Amino acid sequence: MKKGNLIFIYLLIFTLFLNLVDINLKIFNHKYYEFYHSKSIINFSIIESNVLRQTIDKFYRYKIEDFILETDLGTVYIYYFDEIAYIKYDFTLPVYAKLEYDLVYNSCINYDLIPEALFPVVDKLNS
Amino acid sequence: MEVSFIKKGYTFTEVIISITILTFISPFFIDIINKMISFPEYLTERQNFMGIIQLRRSLSLGIEHDINDFQVCMVYKDEMMCFEQYESNLIAHPGTQYFLVKVDDIVFSIIDDWLMIDYISNLKNYSYKLIKL
16 A cells, blocks of 8 residues: 555544544533532522512412512512512622513413513612 | 566554553543443433423412422412423323323422422432422
8 A cells, every 4th residue: 555545544544533622522521511500490490480480470369569589599589560570680690580470360471581681670789 | 677666554553552552542532432421311311401490480389389299289370380200201281281291100309498309310310399389
């Protein structure tokens, strides 16, 4: 076999090896990132679930009053405006959300995380 | 008469060094291959992890939950919505939203006022708290 062919085969195998290493590093990075953040994601999910249950429960019982919840990750503020509840998760990185409820049919219509700019009570919270 | 100086073999030392290097490198290769083999399972696990979080949020938005071993129903958007196993997936109906994929033996239960879900995926048992009732 010619020397040029050998070098070509060597380069081909080396490229494949580099691809393997690249894929492996990506898998490792994903796993590390998810492992590192998975606990806080689960914590947030359970707190969010608890907040939503209490917010909807107040709508359901027509006891619509703003309230505050203390959690492991920080304080959660819930403000009611007619049939909408605005929720601020005041954690290390604040998260804002909006929950829409239909008081006529007595059921939740929509829930979404929203950007801070769309959260109407920021001034009220800061005052 | 011409004398060739081209080496036609390897010395004992070279072979030993090669084997030593291979010994150190081979676990790395095996690890790479193992990870690539198990990657689809990992993707399923990750999908189901996100699915559980979405399921928890969806269940939190409902009222009047009705729970039995294989199904959870609730009122959402003024309609009855149920979560149950269909083939190897956990789906919500009406609709076609998949929450868990490639799972078997989904069982809902209530433990200490918490709605729990248990299922088997890739021969592993999983158990999660969903919502506090």
